[in-house]
Amino acid sequence: MFQTYDTPADPTLGAPRLARLRVEIARRGLAGFLVPRADEFQGEYVPPSAERLRWLTGFSGSAGAAVVLADEAALFVDGRYTLQAAAEADLTAFTLVDLVATPPQTWVASRLGAGDRLGFDPWLHTRAQIRRLAAALEPRGAELVAVDNLVDAIWDDRPAAPTGALSPQPLDLAGQSAAAKRTALSAHLTEIGADALLVVQPDSLAWAFNLRGRDVAHNPVPLAHAVVPRDGRPTLFVAPAKVDADLAATLRTELDLASPGDLLAALDALGAAGARVAIDPVWTPEILARRLEAAGAVLVEGDDPVILPxxxxxxxxxxGARAAHVRDGAAMARFLAWFDAEGRFTDEIACAEKLEALRAEGGRLLDISFATIAAAGPDAALPHYHPTRAGNRAIDADGLFLIDSGGQYRDGTTDVTRTIAVGTPPAEMRRAFTLVLKGHIAIATxxxxxxxxxxxxxxxxxxALWKAGHDFDHGTGHGVGSYLSxxxxxxxxAKSGTAALEPGMIVSNEPGFYAAGAFGIRIENLELVTPAEAIPGGDRPMLGFEVLTLVPIDRRLIDPALLAPEEIAWLDRYHxxxxxTILPLVDAVTAPWLIAATEPLA
Structure with a gap:
């Protein structure tokens, strides 16, 4: 199994660990210390050795931060995690703060004054983050101080850093050689007048070098850095244990391999040569930017040039994405048929394990793409809920079950959410489901x-939700990688989605509805941005979406009276x-269920 559910109780969480951290803060003459949910690579998913925020507070979400002062401590989370953080963290020790309404720099600036020194680990904060913090503290006369990580000083049983093996992504799946990608990067460096590029994001590195890794759960990225010169051979800074002899021999035909401990010296050498080094301040750790500047390099700041390609x-x-979704759709159909027959009499973990097993039976699954959200009843009102042995809930007799899951296949990454009727859900649930479906169809079309x-x-x-007085506190859709993040x-x-959508991009479509303490609804497909057919008389090129996900939407939860004829027509075409596509791939038990589940709504 790729997912675990054990969460043993730890009496040292919260106040006891906070007290130990405050001893370290005082010993260094600091007024406080920042604890982000981040590692040296700024990824959303981090290895156990970097779960400092979780170790300190108990909060297990993928985004957040804590600020610890001598007499006050705050845990910052966004709307996705408000209920989860309240359930997991020790709120006698930490005050829960809305990350969006009151970001850490605003909160801490209101509490520090002249001469106060706030400590931070420069590996875990980016140049852009430190600039925001410094700008907030400067008018108060307070100072940011780079220090070794204080949580590490008290984390006695901290796990070792990961050493997941690297593997090449085959050219027939990557679609472009690593050499061709580096040629494009070289052209970009010439255009911006830079001598070298510092690559710090794991998925950027993985894509640029056609490599995949096993350092973090569910996301096949290597934790490594790279320096790509405009001319000459790039250097990949990666732990030797991650690269076997055959792969090392292949890589050395195109690049140099070095240990992570050699990175700072390599930056010093760039600085000594007066190099102009391209960095993305949003992702580059402050320590690397400072090291380059101190050594004499000129920083050329801009967006990571790997992100858009x-x-x-x-x-x-x-x-590859299309093929992966066909395979995944067959596994999901088998799961949904099983759920209607047997799964509705089980519990959250049994359902998550069954779906993982069905995906694995296809023989192509390399991992799940994130920890499965299997949520019954009120648990589904937590958008990022994950079942545990201690809190595993039985499926409700009459209500809803939400399952949000995905697979990592060598040819593509999937992510799908379905909300399923259990028994006879009441009218209010069917109404809410239909409002969410209307939003989903609006994006798809x-x-x-x-x-x-x-x-x-x-x-x-x-x-449709707004007209009924509702909303949801997460984005409608996120991008998805190609056997990547x-x-x-x-x-x-999303309300804050500033990037233009372009052909070839994959994005999720997942509006939701959440009634705290009662139920939750989400319908998610992945969509591929494609050129749209021209309309006679139109005066500009248009784009649209191709639905990649191939999984029935539960017709039992739809109130047809709330749908327009064109919405019903879309659903019938989709089904x-x-x-x-899926019927030829499923077994004899699933086939009748699939036929019934995809009947026209009328």
């Missing part, structure tokens, strides 16, 4: 001009496509 899937990556951002589309997913930028459909 990686997001624009090429023909091979698109073909959208046509939009070239250059449209995700923020411009986000309203489409919410308008299940959350990929820069594309997203006809699901049936035609």
């Amino acid at each position: 990686k997001a624009r899937k090429n023909a091979a990556e698109i073909a 959208a046509r939009f001009p070239v250059g449209t951002t995700g923020a411009a589309l986000d309203t489409l997913a919410r308008i 299940v959350h990929e930028g820069p594309q997203r459909i 006809a496509r699901v049936r035609a």
